Amino acid sequence: MLEVKDINVSYGKVQVLWDLSFNVGRGEIVTILGSNGAGKTTTVKTVTGLLHPSSGSIRFLDENIEKLPPYAIVKKGMTLVPEGMASFPRMSVIENLLIGAYTQGDNVDDTLERVYQIFPKLRERGKQQAGTLSGGEQRMLAIGKALMSKPGLLILDEPSLGLAPNLVLTIFDVIQKLREEKVTVLLVEQNVHHALEISDRGYVLEKGRMILDGKSSDLLKDGFVKKSYLGI
Ligand SMILES: Nc1ncnc2c1ncn2[C@@H]1O[C@H](COP(=O)(O)OP(=O)(O)OP(=O)(O)O)[C@@H](O)[C@H]1O
Ligand SMILES: [Mg+2]
Structure with a gap:
């Protein structure tokens, strides 16, 4: 459904995303993990047309969208729930x-x-x-x-940030239910454990580069993810 290929994104002269690639299939829940400043929000802003890559391509439903403005992308069925x-x-x-x-x-x-x-x-x-x-x-x-x-594709930027634990569970529950409604979800989260539990696949973003990806169940067991993101 969404295919991001080798995008480079800068704010002025400062490059933030480097040759970033990832994809989301129809009906999947895909998580992007990464610490503060890794480039997660920059990534979703670029996908939704709020920023444009200096190179690389973004395809949504088999159409190139990397040069389109946000309203045109919303019309195609992609909606972002921003941070805050x-x-x-x-x-x-x-x-x-x-x-x-x-x-x-x-x-x-x-x-x-x-x-x-x-x-x-x-x-x-x-x-x-x-x-x-x-x-x-x-x-x-x-x-x-x-x-x-x-939306056909719903993008959520840290939906659980700042919520009490019981509300965090409610939000993740809702996201999981979207699966039954045939909504495809791209989820950005620092609540790594919950995010991996409800998603199909995940990507780990560090300093603007994707350094790891795989099935969420495998990432939950991954030594690097455990040490860096789960505190185990
Ligand atoms: N408008 C901007 N101008 C210049 N630099 C920016 C701008 N927005 C973000 N950055 C920088 O880009 C980098 C990535 O920021 P981004 O917001 O994408 O990170 P993030 O992974 O979403 O972090 P967080 O988890 O804190 O939300 C950071 O170093 C940030 O300071
Ligand atoms: Mg962010």
Whole structure:
């Protein structure tokens, strides 16, 4: 579904990603692991058109997208849930959700119902200003808003960051359930154990280069991953 090949990405003169390649197949959950500053957010920003590579290619559904702007990529069915606050704080929960569906035309009721079923909290809080939601509720809203666009590929940048342990489990549970909804997921996480447990494959990014990849079950047993990311 997504094939990233040898991309190089810089901020001005500072190169951050080096000959980076990875791919995500339809229906897979794929994790990118890496420590702070490794280049994970830069990677997802490049894939979603917020940044452009100086060289290399990005193919999505058999089309080159590395030169396209973000809105054109969203239209093709790829949606990013960025790090941190991802909603319009002064608008209500329901307004935020409906904005998420702007590529969908009129028929949004079923999608909204589906999002409410995944996150009942959002139904309860429908009229509340997004900016006054708790951190966990805001994270649910960000994911719910992304689901409103009915993405084929959902990209999540550290969805569990800063959440209490029980909410972390809820978020990972939701991600796993997306599998049944046929949503393909690219997950960026520092919560390595949980991320590998729910994903099919993983890549390890260090200093802008992919240094390791494999089946998630194998990475969980990998000596380097255990030592560097799982603290074992
Ligand atoms: N706008 C920018 N201008 C210059 N350098 C940047 C910019 N954004 C990120 N960087 C640098 O690029 C490198 C990779 O940053 P990136 O945000 O992709 O890392 P990350 O893996 O997402 O880290 P984290 O886990 O902390 O979110 C870092 O060294 C960072 O300082
Ligand atoms: Mg980041």
